[in-house]
Amino acid sequence: MSPNREDYLKIIFELGGDTKKVSNKQILGGLNVSAASVSEMISKLVDEHYVIHTPYQGVQLTKKGIKAAALLIRKHRLWEVFLVKELHYAFNTVHPEAEVLEHVTTAELAQRLDAFLGFPKRCPHGGVIPDADGNFAQQSHVSLASLSAGIHAKIDRIIDDHELLDYIRETGLAIDDHVIIRKISPFAGAITLYDQRLQTELQIGLKAAEHIFVDKESN
Numbered sequence: 411m412s413p414n415r416e417d418y419l420k421i422i423f424e425l426g427g428d429t430k431k432v433s434n435k436q437i438l439g440g441l442n443v444s445a446a447s448v449s450e451m452i453s454k455l456v457d458e459h460y461v462i463h464t465p466y467q468g469v470q471l472t473k474k475g476i477k478a479a480a481l482l483i484r485k486h487r488l489w490e491v492f493l494v495k496e497l498h499y500a501f502n503t504v505h506p507e508a509e510v511l512e513h514v515t516t517a518e519l520a521q522r523l524d525a526f527l528g529f530p531k532r533c534p535h536g537g538v539i540p541d542a543d544g545n546f547a548q549q550s551h552v553s554l555a556s557l558s559a560g561i562h563a564k565i566d567r568i569i570d571d572h573e574l575l576d577y578i579r580e581t582g583l584a585i586d587d588h589v590i591i592r593k594i595s596p597f598a599g600a601i602t603l604y605d606q607r608l609q610t611e612l613q614i615g616l617k618a619a620e621h622i623f624v625d626k627e628s629n
Contacts, residue, residue: 415454425551427549480546481517484541488523490533550624553621553622554603554614557601561590563627567585581613
């Protein structure tokens with residue numbers, strides 16, 4: 411499978427997991443490619459039985475697609491843990507390195523890397539790490555952008571995008587932070603939230619908030 415196809419499977423997995431449909435617009439935003447490129451690749455993935463496309467609803471991974479995506483994600487996230495834990499990379503800088511390493515990682519190497527790291531459950535960006543058989547724990551697909559004022563939530567994971575992670579690092583927001591949504595400003599393109607760890611208010615752009623996923627908490 412080409413690296414380009416793998417990138418599409420990974421972003422569909424990250425945005426929708428094994429249950430949620432993902433729109434072409436979401437894929438476009440996650441990969442920074444043209445609409446025509448997305449449509450062309452989705453057609454190929456449908457023909458190859460990696461995804462199912464439902465008109466006006468989006469695409470969803472098939473069992474074949476889920477297995478392929480999960481094993482790719484496993485290698486990528488294990489390398490991210492290694493780079494942060496062992497080589498002291500910043501969490502926002504590991505994605506490009508892991509992108510290169512995952513494509514040359516065999517199943518045996520991934521298994522040894524997993525054991526060396528102590529079988530980590532999550533990557534530095536909060537994403538679950540599938541096991542050697544492609545099994546994985548379910549994660550939230552509720553985006554920060556979908557919340558309304560007054561909602562309490564915990565930051566669960568952030569989409570693995572270099573520019574997004576640079577932006578998040580600048581804001582100070584972190585995985586597992588507990589936040590309260592203060593205000594939604596659609597025309598300003600931002601969400602104001604209170605971060606309980608930092609004990610301060612932060613403004614997060616709506617575009618970024620669409621790629622930050624949360625677990626809602628009781629008030």
